[in-house]
Amino acid sequence: MKRSKVKELLAAGKTGTDVLVKGWVRTKRGIKNVAFIALNDGSTVNNIQIVVDVANFDEELLKNITTGACIGATGKLVESQGQGQSVEIVASSIELYGACDPETYPLQKKGHSMEFLREHAHLRPRTNIFGAILRIRHAMAFAIHKYFNDHGFKYLHTPIITSSDAEGAGEMFHVTSFDLKNVPLDENGEVDFSKDFFGKATNLTVSGQLEGELGALALGEIYTFGPTFRAENSNTPRHLAEFWMIEPEMAFYDINDNMDLAEDFVKYLIRYALENCAEDLEFLNKMVDNSLLERLKFVINNSFIRMPYTEAIAILEKADKKWEYPVSWGCDLQVEHERYLVEQHFKCPVILTDYPKDIKAFYMKQNDDGKTVRAMDVLFPGIGEIIGGSQREDDPDKLGARIRELNLPKKDLWWYLETRKFGSAPHSGFGLGFERIMLFVTGMSNIRDVIPFPRTPKNAEF
Numbered sequence: 259m260k261r262s263k264v265k266e267l268l269a270a271g272k273t274g275t276d277v278l279v280k281g282w283v284r285t286k287r288g289i290k291n292v293a294f295i296a297l298n299d300g301s302t303v304n305n306i307q308i309v310v311d312v313a314n315f316d317e318e319l320l321k322n323i324t325t326g327a328c329i330g331a332t333g334k335l336v337e338s339q340g341q342g343q344s345v346e347i348v349a350s351s352i353e354l355y356g357a358c359d360p361e362t363y364p365l366q367k368k369g370h371s372m373e374f375l376r377e378h379a380h381l382r383p384r385t386n387i388f389g390a391i392l393r394i395r396h397a398m399a400f401a402i403h404k405y406f407n408d409h410g411f412k413y414l415h416t417p418i419i420t421s422s423d424a425e426g427a428g429e430m431f432h433v434t435s436f437d438l439k440n441v442p443l444d445e446n447g448e449v450d451f452s453k454d455f456f457g458k459a460t461n462l463t464v465s466g467q468l469e470g471e472l473g474a475l476a477l478g479e480i481y482t483f484g485p486t487f488r489a490e491n492s493n494t495p496r497h498l499a500e501f502w503m504i505e506p507e508m509a510f511y512d513i514n515d516n517m518d519l520a521e522d523f524v525k526y527l528i529r530y531a532l533e534n535c536a537e538d539l540e541f542l543n544k545m546v547d548n549s550l551l552e553r554l555k556f557v558i559n560n561s562f563i564r565m566p567y568t569e570a571i572a573i574l575e576k577a578d579k580k581w582e583y584p585v586s587w588g589c590d591l592q593v594e595h596e597r598y599l600v601e602q603h604f605k606c607p608v609i610l611t612d613y614p615k616d617i618k619a620f621y622m623k624q625n626d627d628g629k630t631v632r633a634m635d636v637l638f639p640g641i642g643e644i645i646g647g648s649q650r651e652d653d654p655d656k657l658g659a660r661i662r663e664l665n666l667p668k669k670d671l672w673w674y675l676e677t678r679k680f681g682s683a684p685h686s687g688f689g690l691g692f693e694r695i696m697l698f699v700t701g702m703s704n705i706r707d708v709i710p711f712p713r714t715p716k717n718a719e720f
């Protein structure tokens with residue numbers, strides 16, 4: 259018999275037919291001669307109830323059906339006699355695939371802390387909460403490709419191993435095939451990367467943007483969606499050493515077109531989740547955060563505030579707040595400042611633009627004031643920055659001057675600079691942190707809990 263998914267049976271199962279389900283036992287309880295098994299197969303947060311007439315089954319088999327065990331059950335789908343489910347299965351046969359020792363199985367019925375579940379990341383997908391999060395994560399990834407495909411963007415695969423530091427922040431993981439006990443040195447005692455695998459120093463990418471620009475300046479609109487790596491030692495609920503980033507890059511877009519796209523795109527993702535992940539979102543709304551659904555609906559129904567950095571600084575300077583990090587023009591905004599603007603001052607997502615050039619990357623288009631660049635950061639409630647982007651500097655002279663000013667290795671960027679020399683075009687793009695939008699959509703508060711296997715300082719288990 260073909261296996262049915264629990265989701266399909268609960269939604270539209272035809273009662274009176276024989277069905278086969280396979281999954282993991284969430285609970286088993288009994289009254290007199292009947293046992294009730296709640297079975298989950300990961301297709302939905304809801305379990306299907308299997309009713310077992312104890313007299314018809316081997317005692318040893320039933321003893322082994324405990325929380326966490328994996329079974330297949332065949333039986334008739336009938337209207338449920340009990341409350342809480344529409345249909346249930348009256349079992350005619352049960353096969354035990356994998357028993358689960360109740361003494362040592364870490365996921366007991368009682369609720370577990372998020373910390374405990376992180377230490378059991380190999381099993382946590384079997385909890386209701388991580389099942390919900392992982393189904394939403396899948397739906398969001400699908401929606402991202404759908405959005406860009408529907409808008410004529412091409413998916414460009416940018417390299418994972420590169421020799422450039424796109425953000426110029428130096429937070430890179432080295433990639434080498436050297437024997438670390440015997441690293442070749444040159445005559446000055448420096449590591450001789452010419453002898454390494456690629457003949458030069460390489461690292462894991464911090465952003466696909468620079469290569470993304472090469473694609474946009476040929477295909478028009480592209481996007482990348484892949485893992486990015488940052489060796490920044492930030493132990494915060496918003497930082498990962500390995501995170502996924504979505505980076506669209508568009509020829510002929512100025513900063514306003516860029517902001518329009520960013521706003522439309524994140525609203526689309528949130529709407530997609532509301533329409534396609536309703537069950538899981540309702541579960542999270544009930545279990546994690548009672549204002550989640552309300553907050554998601556608020557964001558798609560209201561326009562984001564747009565304002566230059568300079569005006570935001572004036573608001574922050576006037577605020578009746580004791581800052582951990584003092585604010586003044588030129589400072590990089592901290593999460594406390596971003597969240598004040600979004601949560602207390604405007605009570606709405608905010609896009610800040612025209613940041614001081616000294617706190618932003620070399621590639622951003624310089625404004626005529628000589629002090630600011632055409633940057634944009636999208637700030638969200640509960641999180642702070644979820645998107646960073648800009649119009650790009652398309653003038654070869656200004657770009658070259660900025661690279662010299664910042665002492666960046668110009669010879670390594672020769673290919674990037676050639677796009678400005680040969681048929682340069684105004685263009686813009688941004689990067690959305692996938693796990694940051696996942697935090698917002700799920701209402702979770704720690705970024706380690708919206709990615710299956712988080713990578714953070716001192717943690718690469720699993």
Ligand code: 4AD
Nearest residue numbers: 465467497498501505644645646647688689691694
């Ligand atoms: O602001 P960032 O550093 O911008 C860039 O990398 C640009 N090259 C993007 C572009 O214009 N194409 O990073 C973009 C976003 C941030 O807004 C944040 O959401 C996320 O990536 N991000 C992180 N997410 C999790 N952990 C980290 N350590 C992150 N660093 C950045």
Ligand code: MG
Nearest residue numbers: 635643645646
């Ligand atoms: Mg940023």
